[in-house]
Amino acid sequence: MLYQPFRDLDSTDPEQFERNLNRLDRKFDVMTELGVDLILVCSNASADAVADMDELATQLRAAGELADRRGMRIAYEALAWGRTVDLWQQSWDAVRRADHPAVGLCLDSFHILSRSSTIDELGEVPSDKIFFLQLADAPHKDMDVLQWSRHYRLFPGEGAFDLVDFTAAVLGAGYRGPLSLEVFNDVFRQSSPVRTAIDAVRSLGALEAGLDDALPRQRFDAAFVELSVTPTNLTTAEHALSALGFRQSATHRSKRVTAWTQSSATILLTVTTDAAEDDSSALAAIAFDAEDPTGFAASAEGLNVSALPRVVRPGEADLPAVAAPDGVSIFFVSTEEGPLDWRRDFEPVPPTDAASGVGITAIDHVSVTAPFDRYDESVLFYRSVLGMRTEEVAEYPGPYGLVRSHLLRAPEPSGFGVALDGPLLRRGKWTPGVQTPQHIALLTDDVLATLDALPGDAPILRIPENYYVDLRARLDLDDEFVERLRRSNVLYDRSPDGEYLHAYTTVIGSQVYFEIIERRGNYRGRPLADAPIRMAAHVAARRGRTEK
Numbered sequence: 001m002l003y004q005p006f007r008d009l010d011s012t013d014p015e016q017f018e019r020n021l022n023r024l025d026r027k028f029d030v031m032t033e034l035g036v037d038l039i040l041v042c043s044n045a046s047a048d049a050v051a052d053m054d055e056l057a058t059q060l061r062a063a064g065e066l067a068d069r070r071g072m073r074i075a076y077e078a079l080a081w082g083r084t085v086d087l088w089q090q091s092w093d094a095v096r097r098a099d100h101p102a103v104g105l106c107l108d109s110f111h112i113l114s115r116s117s118t119i120d121e122l123g124e125v126p127s128d129k130i131f132f133l134q135l136a137d138a139p140h141k142d143m144d145v146l147q148w149s150r151h152y153r154l155f156p157g158e159g160a161f162d163l164v165d166f167t168a169a170v171l172g173a174g175y176r177g178p179l180s181l182e183v184f185n186d187v188f189r190q191s192s193p194v195r196t197a198i199d200a201v202r203s204l205g206a207l208e209a210g211l212d213d214a215l216p217r218q219r220f221d222a223a224f225v226e227l228s229v230t231p232t233n234l235t236t237a238e239h240a241l242s243a244l245g246f247r248q249s250a251t252h253r254s255k256r257v258t259a260w261t262q263s264s265a266t267i268l269l270t271v272t273t274d275a276a277e278d279d280s281s282a283l284a285a286i287a288f289d290a291e292d293p294t295g296f297a298a299s300a301e302g303l304n305v306s307a308l309p310r311v312v313r314p315g316e317a318d319l320p321a322v323a324a325p326d327g328v329s330i331f332f333v334s335t336e337e338g339p340l341d342w343r344r345d346f347e348p349v350p351p352t353d354a355a356s357g358v359g360i361t362a363i364d365h366v367s368v369t370a371p372f373d374r375y376d377e378s379v380l381f382y383r384s385v386l387g388m389r390t391e392e393v394a395e396y397p398g399p400y401g402l403v404r405s406h407l408l409r410a411p412e413p414s415g416f417g418v419a420l421d422g423p424l425l426r427r428g429k430w431t432p433g434v435q436t437p438q439h440i441a442l443l444t445d446d447v448l449a450t451l452d453a454l455p456g457d458a459p460i461l462r463i464p465e466n467y468y469v470d471l472r473a474r475l476d477l478d479d480e481f482v483e484r485l486r487r488s489n490v491l492y493d494r495s496p497d498g499e500y501l502h503a504y505t506t507v508i509g510s511q512v513y514f515e516i517i518e519r520r521g522n523y524r525g526r527p528l529a530d531a532p533i534r535m536a537a538h539v540a541a542r543r544g545r546t547e548k
Helices: 014-034 053-069 088-098 109-113 120-124 145-152 163-172 186-190 193-211 234-243 293-302 372-384 447-452 465-475 479-488 528-547
Strands: 003-006 038-042 073-077 103-108 130-135 179-181 220-229 247-252 257-262 265-271 281-290 321-323 329-333 346-348 360-369 389-398 401-409 417-423 438-444 491-495 498-504 512-521
Touching: 003 014, 014 038, 014 053, 038 130, 053 073, 053 088, 053 103, 073 088, 073 130, 088 103, 103 109, 109 130, 109 163, 120 163, 130 163, 163 193, 179 193, 186 372, 193 293, 193 372, 220 234, 220 329, 220 360, 234 265, 265 360, 265 438, 281 293, 281 360, 281 438, 281 512, 293 321, 293 329, 372 389, 372 401, 372 417, 389 528, 438 447, 447 479, 447 498, 447 512, 465 479, 465 491, 491 528, 498 528
Parallel strands: 003 038, 038 073, 073 103, 103 130, 130 179, 220 265, 281 329, 360 417, 438 512
Antiparallel strands: 220 281, 247 257, 247 346, 257 265, 321 329, 360 438, 389 401, 401 417, 491 498, 498 512
């Protein structure tokens, strides 16, 4: 166990240093009562900090003598905002010079990695001088490091730091003590302590799996995405899919579920009568076609992800499933004949002569809304359980404040993506009229040709005229090309690596819509600058529908 923190030990004023030693001695009294023999001493962040390394070592040695007499030890830590000691190499220099058996190091991943400090020299530190290890992840932030530390720390695997390599280096140096999580986070403080504890345990399990090279590495792709609709909006959903070139390819043998396909894209429509609102719609599930579905499920269970209870009738496929923190059900299935082939539960529907696609080739990604207090937990889930990797992290403005976005991708060759979108620090609606928007992005090789092939009553979202005026001026595009985009309600973005053309449908039911996308070149990520335009257009469309 570690007692912490003890601040401002060293001082340029000898009398003040003596008072600090007396304060330390009183802390040892408390530690004796608690049965703790190790205390964390932070580097001094005040103007009184000792700058001379020899003098600092002398004072650390004096503190070590006091600790030794009391049967205690001191773990000295470099705060990233320390006045004169703000790098772990400096803290080790001070400990090395102090040369006392009761004085060692506390290594904190945030303080080290937030300063982009390397740990290459860690092998030079004797293992018995590393007294304690504290772990925290964090997102990349260009801000004051003290505020970054106090408000934005995350559990391992939820942020941008490489804690697997960091921890491996510390263990490789011979450390065999506890792995302690030191995470200060405003969201965690407001969240359920039970959920936070589960998240913490999962993060350590994922870290251990990463150290053992045991995280999921198998290839997988999206077998289907399931939409839940009510009887009220079933016809609307079927019309939207039909207009987008999907055909009904199968019907479930015992449930009100139909499968709609186009090329390699499959969407299930499930009719529910349990929805709170008549027009409810939701992205209910994602099924992953995996090399080893049961192995995926076992990995999830090993990371404290409970299996999703399901009603399976005789003769139906008993598909392994878990619930993601964002509320979406995740199925692990096969498309090869066998007990986990999801298609065995469906009766094929013969194609009609009129059935034809419009150029949709696959589902590129889905976007789900993660509650603000389970957002980072959701990131860890997709990274650790599915082995997805972060492609893009960004924020964009919404009507009720900033919305953050985290796009994760499955390993190649699939590249299937899950985008987590959500408000920064609030529950409830974050876009007018749509509480938790979700969408399915459909990939095409030529978005303009796809839109030309749609019927006239396809529910394509109308984009405001002023978007194209700004687009022409902002990107210096050819007038004829911009006019072609405008006529088809296509939005456009480009990067040094490529171009992104996309269009949207109106919202189906309460919260689900489709996006049709075309990537040119090596465009990665999503054009989030277009998100406020899409939000405003959706609001206008829904208001118009309400007024009618």
